[in-house]
Each structure stands twice: as structure tokens, then as C-alpha cells.
Amino acid sequence: MMSSKLLRGTFILTAGVLLSRILGLVYVIPFYPLVGKQGGALYSYGYVPYQIFISLATAGVPLAVSKFVSKYNALGEYRTGYRLFRSGLVLMTMTGLAACAILYMIAPWLAPFVIDEQIKGNSVADVVTVIRAVSFALIIVPVMSLIRGFFQGHESMGPTAASQVIEQLIRIVFLLASCYIVLRVLHGSLVTAVSLATFAAFVGALGGLAVLVWYWWKRKEYLAQLLTKDRGQLHPPLKDMYKELIMYAAPFVFVGLATPLYQLIDQFTFNRAMTEIGLAKISEEAYSIFNVWAQKLVIIPVTLATSFGLTLIPTITKAYVANDRKSLRKYLNQTFQVVLFLTVPAVVGMAVLAEPVYAAFYSYDSLGGEVLRWYAPTAILFALFSVTAAVLQGINQQRFTVVSLTLGLLVKLLLNTFFITQFATIGAVLATTFGYFVSVTLNLWIIKKYTNYRYKLVIRRTMLIGIFTAVMSVVVTIVLHICEWLVHYDGGRMESIVIVTICAIFGAGVYWVMSERIGLLALLFGERFTFLQRKKKAVS
Numbered sequence: 001m002m003s004s005k006l007l008r009g010t011f012i013l014t015a016g017v018l019l020s021r022i023l024g025l026v027y028v029i030p031f032y033p034l035v036g037k038q039g040g041a042l043y044s045y046g047y048v049p050y051q052i053f054i055s056l057a058t059a060g061v062p063l064a065v066s067k068f069v070s071k072y073n074a075l076g077e078y079r080t081g082y083r084l085f086r087s088g089l090v091l092m093t094m095t096g097l098a099a100c101a102i103l104y105m106i107a108p109w110l111a112p113f114v115i116d117e118q119i120k121g122n123s124v125a126d127v128v129t130v131i132r133a134v135s136f137a138l139i140i141v142p143v144m145s146l147i148r149g150f151f152q153g154h155e156s157m158g159p160t161a162a163s164q165v166i167e168q169l170i171r172i173v174f175l176l177a178s179c180y181i182v183l184r185v186l187h188g189s190l191v192t193a194v195s196l197a198t199f200a201a202f203v204g205a206l207g208g209l210a211v212l213v214w215y216w217w218k219r220k221e222y223l224a225q226l227l228t229k230d231r232g233q234l235h236p237p238l239k240d241m242y243k244e245l246i247m248y249a250a251p252f253v254f255v256g257l258a259t260p261l262y263q264l265i266d267q268f269t270f271n272r273a274m275t276e277i278g279l280a281k282i283s284e285e286a287y288s289i290f291n292v293w294a295q296k297l298v299i300i301p302v303t304l305a306t307s308f309g310l311t312l313i314p315t316i317t318k319a320y321v322a323n324d325r326k327s328l329r330k331y332l333n334q335t336f337q338v339v340l341f342l343t344v345p346a347v348v349g350m351a352v353l354a355e356p357v358y359a360a361f362y363s364y365d366s367l368g369g370e371v372l373r374w375y376a377p378t379a380i381l382f383a384l385f386s387v388t389a390a391v392l393q394g395i396n397q398q399r400f401t402v403v404s405l406t407l408g409l410l411v412k413l414l415l416n417t418f419f420i421t422q423f424a425t426i427g428a429v430l431a432t433t434f435g436y437f438v439s440v441t442l443n444l445w446i447i448k449k450y451t452n453y454r455y456k457l458v459i460r461r462t463m464l465i466g467i468f469t470a471v472m473s474v475v476v477t478i479v480l481h482i483c484e485w486l487v488h489y490d491g492g493r494m495e496s497i498v499i500v501t502i503c504a505i506f507g508a509g510v511y512w513v514m515s516e517r518i519g520l521l522a523l524l525f526g527e528r529f530t531f532l533q534r535k536k537k538a539v540s
Contacts, residue, residue, distance in 0.1 A: 016161025020168045021303050027172040028296050032362045034179045039194050040288035042122045045114050046130030046198045048267050051260035053138055055253060057099045058145040064249035065146055069153025076231040084241050085150045092142040100138040107131040113268045121284040126191045134198035140205035147212045159215040163208040171204025254402050255389045265412050266291050266428055273420035286367060286425040293362055294372045301346035302382045317394035328451060335387060336458045338524050343383045345469045345511050351376040352476050353503055359496035374429045381436035388443035400446045408439030468514045476507040
């Protein structure tokens with residue numbers, strides 16, 4: 001009964017997270033034609049600092065509070081978790097207000113680092129306005145994260161999933177509606193529209209919080225009954241409880257900071273480096289293509305792959321704690337293979353179809369296609385970083401995540417300006433790739449050191465996946481040329497959607513058939529999909 005309840009809760013939470021992320025990817029399709037490249041750059045200037053502040057204020061809080069509450073509930077000490085929750089509400093409110101005030105006040109200091117005076121586009125004042133507009137969301141989100149964690153600690157995943165989806169829906173509706181009204185109906189300024197787009201984070205957070213308050217009111221009586229069952233034997237001081245909470249949350253903070261910190265380095269260096277090589281006129285457009293529009297596409301395969309791979313992390317933790325080396329090796333093998341099996345063909349296919357994919361989501365742009373072609377393979381490293389960081393958490397070596405992330409960011413910082421001056425926009429992509437490569441390499445080495453895990457099987461399977469992907473790429477390339485000849489491709493959105501759909505069907509079909517025939521599909525997913533179990537063979 002407990003197991004089925006846990007599985008149901010995990011499924012609900014995973015479904016909510018996935019739906020929320022999908023919504024966060026899809027909205028860029030109508031958002032792009034509204035604000036364009038300059039608006040996209042301005043949106044990023046405000047959102048990246050916000051993401052860093054929100055990660056520092058809340059990353060890990062739901063999981064940490066969930067772990068804390070669950071632990072003491074299991075001991076029958078219901079009041080301990082409730083004490084932390086009540087105290088945490090006050091602390092998170094204060095933290096949110098402080099974070100909002102700090103980001104609001106330092107906006108004039110941050111903006112000059114982002115915009116070079118020689119760039120003709122967004123001004124320093126525009127950047128200040130957008131950063132200040134998004135800062136208000138920091139008041140709500142920390143409190144919302146705490147409440148989500150409290151519900152999760154009671155094995156109730158519905159409130160978190162529902163609030164995430166509603167928050168994202170309200171944010172997107174407000175964002176698109178406000179931009180449309182300002183730009184198309186009132187013919188207002190781009191700065192006003194983008195400011196409202198970032199302010200949408202605050203409006204969405206209010207919606208998410210309202211859902212959580214409704215759930216709280218609905219379950220208030222049940223939670224009160226739990227307090228009457230409290231054993232009352234443990235009375236840890238708040239200082240010790242917060243210390244324990246921080247220990248739980250710290251690793252998730254650094255993982256959550258990875259992407260926004262990489263983006264912050266680009267935000268502070270990209271425009272200036274482009275100005276140095278005489279590309280100031282296209283700097284903001286190139287920045288928005290790389291750091292906003294292409295980045296949204298690259299994250300798609302990462303989200304899908306890691307959602308499968310991370311489901312195996314609890315079993316890895318259990319095997320490690322039980323010192324079951326055989327099971328640990330099996331689960332690590334499966335985790336890495338699942339991530340690579342899903343990510344490698346997706347990103348290679350995206351690279352091959354870079355121009356029509358970019359045009360299908362936004363509009364035809366030669367630079368957009370080029371950036372996406374170079375950027376797509378980096379998604380493999382994004383996925384591996386997330387998974388290896390989670391594995392390090394599972395084997396209680398999460399401190400090395402901080403080390404690997406720091407080294408990766410240092411590599412990015414050292415290489416970024418030089419690479420941009422040598423290769424323009426592609427240089428920023430290469431610097432990000434090298435940075436993540438260092439982080440992933442170190443994580444993999446630490447996993448090997450502390451688990452005695454050997455990567456021989458994963459390397460062999462990766463070579464097999466590589467062969468399948470190469471064959472798939474040849475087929476997709478041939479189909480692409482045939483489609484361009486038949487559809488009279490001119491970079492239009494509808495033509496691009498047709499071409500991408502047809503090529504994706506052929507590519508996925510070829511990859512599926514090869515994987516199914518040789519038995520790799522069954523080995524990786526046979527336990528999840530019963531119809532594959534009959535095809536399970538030994539693949540080496």
C-alpha cells in the first residue's frame with residue numbers, strides 16, 4: 001500500500017514537472033514573433049539574475065523540507081516538522097523580501113556590465129527596468145517552495161504538481177497577453193512589453209501560491225489530527241533544524257545554479273567581446289539567438305532524457321547504502337545508457353536539421369541555424385551533468401558537485417572572451433561545451449573512485465548508439481534533401497514544420513528499428529514496457 005502510494009505520488013509529481021517544463025518550452029513559439037531578437041535579449045538580461053537569486057533563495061528547499069518532514073513524521077514527531085514549517089514561513093518571507101530588495105537595488109549596478117555603450121539596441125535604463133520588474137517574484141516564490149516541500153513531506157505530491165502547472169499557465173497567459181496588448185493593440189514600447197513579460201513570474205507565483213493555500217485549507221483538519229498523534233519525545237532547537245535543512249538543500253542549490261551562472265558569464269562578457277571584433281551591431285541579436293532561443297530548443301532532449309534517467313537515482317542510493325555492488329553497477333549502467341540512448345540521437349538529429357528546426361519554432365535565420373547546429377551536441381553534457389550530480393547525491397559525495405561546477409565555470413570564464421573574439425557567437429557555445437565537459441569528466445571520475453564502477457559496458461553501448469545514430473543521420477540527411485526538393489523549401493515556418501516532422505519520423509523509425517532488432521531497446525526499457533521483454537537479448 002505504501003509502495004503504491006509512493007509510486008503514485010512520484011508519477012504525479014513527475015507528470016507535473018514535465019508538463020510545466022513543456023509549457024515553458026512551447027510558449028517561446030508565439031513569444032518570439034511578438035518581441036523578436038532584441039526583446040529576447042532584453043528578457044534574458046532580466047531573467048538570468050532572477051534565476052540566480054531564486055536558486056539561492058529556494059533551490060533545494062522543497063526537497064530538503066520534504067526530506068526533513070518525512071523523517072520526523074516517520075518517527076511520529078509530527079510537531080517537529082510543523083515547527084520548522086511555521087518558523088520557515090517567517091524566514092522565507094523575510095528571505096524573499098530581502099532578495100527582492102537586493103535585486104531591485106543592485107539593478108543599476110548590474111546593467112552596465114551587460115550593455116556596452118557602443119551597442120545600438122537596448123539601453124542600460126532598459127535593462128534596469130526589466131530586472132526590477134522580475135524582482136517582485138522573489139517575494140512569493142520562497143514561501144511557495146516551503147509549502148510545496150511540507151506537502152511532499154506528507155507524501156502528498158498533488159499540491160506541488162498542480163501549483164507548478166497553474167503557476168506556469170498563469171505566467172505564460174499573462175506574459176503573452178500583456179506583450180500582445182502593449183505591442184499590437186496599444187503600440188507601446190518593447191521595454192514595457194518585456195518588463196511585463198518578466199513581471200509575469202510574480203503573477204504566476206501568486207497563482208501557484210493560491211493553489212497551495214486552497215490545498216492547505218482543504219487538508220487543514222487532517223494535518224491538525226496528525227499533531228494530536230505526536231509522540232512529543234524530540235524537541236530539537238530551531239538552530240539544529242535549520243542546520244539539518246541546509247545540509248539537505250545545499251547540493252541542489254549548486255546544481256540549480258549551473259545553467260544561470262553559465263548564462264550570467266555570457267551576459268557580462270558576450271556583448272563586450274563582440275564589440276571588440278567589430279560586431280556590435282549584431283551583438284544583441286546574436287546573444288538572444290544563443291542564450292535564449294537556441295538554448296530553449298537544446299534543453300528539450302535534456303528534459304526528456306533526464307526525466308527517465310533520474311527515476312533510477314533512488315535505487316542507486318538504496319544499493320549504495322546496502323553495499324550491494326552488483327545492483328549498484330547494474331543501476332549505474334542502466335542510468336547512463338538510458339540518458340545517452342535518448343539524448344545522443346535527439347541532439348544529433350537536431351544538429352542535422354538545425355535550420356528547419358530553428359525556422360519551425362521561430363523564423364528562418366542563418367545564424368540561428370548555425371548556432372543551433374553547434375549548440376545541440378552540448379545537450380549531451382547538460383544531461384550527463386544533471387545525472388552525475390544526482391548520482392553523487394545518491395552516494396553521499398555531493399560536495400564534489402560544488403567542485404566540478406566551480407571548475408567548469410572557471411573554464412567558461414577563462415575561455416569565453418577569447419573564444420568569442422576568435423569565433424564570434426560560436427565561441428560562446430564552445431566555451432560552454434568545454435566548461436561542462438570538465439565538470440562531467442570530474443563527476444564521472446569521482447563516481448568511479450567511490451563506487452569502483454567501471455565504464456566499459458557504457459562505452460561499448462555508447463559506441464553502438466553512435467553507430468545507430470550515424471545511420472539515422474545519413475537517412476535523415478537524404479530525407480531532408482528530398483523534402484527540400486519536393487516542398488520547395490524557402491525557410492518558411494509551415495514548410496519547416498513539415499520537413500522536420502517527416503525527417504523526425506524517418507529518423508526515429510530507423511533508430512527504433514535498429515535498437516529493437518538488436519535488443520538494446522528491450523535491455524534498457526523492458527522492465528518498463530512489457531511488450532519489449534520478449535526481445536531482451538544480451539548485447540555487448
